Amino acid sequence: MKIGLPRGVQDILPEEIPYWHLIEKTARSIFEKYNYEEIRTPIFEYTELFVKGTGETTDIVMKEMYTFTDKKGRSLTLRPEGTPGVIRAYLTNKIYTSKPVWKVYYIGPMFRYERPQAGRYRQFHQLGVEVLGRKDPYIDFEVINIAVEILKSLELENIEVEINSLGCSQCRPKYREALKSYFSKYEDLLSPIDKERLERNPLRILDSKDEKVISLKEDAPQPLDFLCEDCKKHFDKVTNYLSIANLNYKINPKLVRGLDYYTRTVFEITTTTLGAQNAVVGGGRYDNLVETYGGPQIPGLGFALGIERLILLLKQQAKLGIEKQKLLFLAIEDENYLKKAIEISQVLQKNFKVEVGPLEEPLRAQLRLADKIGADFVLIINSSLIERNFIKIRDFKSGEEKNISIDNLIETLNTML
């Protein structure tokens, strides 16, 4: 019986791994330079964590979670995003008692029950950061800057940073009401989904792609006009820092994002070349989230980046500068040299990537295998050379050959490869 693959998940085969390593390596080194430390939280948590944090009115919680009950009847959920788990870890380990600021990053799989599509899978991977304990606008800039730096280091083109502010618990309710009363006037034009949003979460209507709503949105009240003094100042400073750093951005007053916990700064990094799934990075500030979980009043913010989407972009641009280590292949003329071959291979493998051929088989078979696995150089031990303690090396792509002394084999190879 053949067992297939569940919908929306995939194997990441060895051929793909260089992309993953490149992204992880690049991101890690940037995170470390900004003084972020890695954290690994569980893949599943209590369902409640996401319902309270991500928000019960969000699509993620309402219809996209992988939720199950364990043998004791507890409701558990495969994490659909990284932030709630990190906040939970912050509280579980009472980090706030020892560290005024906590800056962490994570890399790992997330799970959402959605219809798969280009750049959208049921198991997908994100890397991201969370900062707890800093309310100053510089840190908003830093978080955006880190995301951009990762993309720039990977030489990505056609990316755009969009930013907006959603206000705080002081000014947001006023905006919410203004938006609600504005769209209420046009309730007849709204789709059933948008009507529901009107009650539940009017900000989300700004996200609507309904044709009729798109034109209505033009004249809708904008969150930036409703910001309180403090929020306005905060936003101005963030954008000012972006300008100082020469980081191009666009203020998008309709950017609201699909998670409930955001306050003040929200941002997205999008690309024009990924079709419908154009967001590569998303993030923002969440000054009330720690409190929502019953913790102290600690401000926070972060972003998440979709690794699969980033890989799609890297492939499109075909700019991947991943160098493969040259592969050496060791072959012998006949079995008399088997012992010698094993001795040499021991030395070689301390320094190079080496495949030892099927030494009991004819040389011809050994070489054929060398060709098939794509060897770059083949070392051949044969009778005429071994007496003088020499070995033959052939550049398998060009066919060029050389005899080199076994005594300084490593040194010679180092200069050749």
Place this chain on the structure above:
RNA sequence: GUGAACGUAGCUCAGGAUGGUAGAGCGCUGGGUUGUGGCCCCAGUGGUCGCGGGUUCAAGUCCCGCCGUUCACCCCA
């Protein structure tokens, strides 16, 4: 969750409107040639046509259901 297209050999794909139990290229295996791989030549290997059901004397082809892929909606990373 909605809509559309698609699923034939290990891979890329033909065949399908007009039903008669499958083809190509590449790959793979063996042999020839080559000191000792590639190139070339010869021979061979390949498929419950995604799965299940239905119509029919007969289904890869028509119909239905399921699974999967892709794209869009939706949503987001």
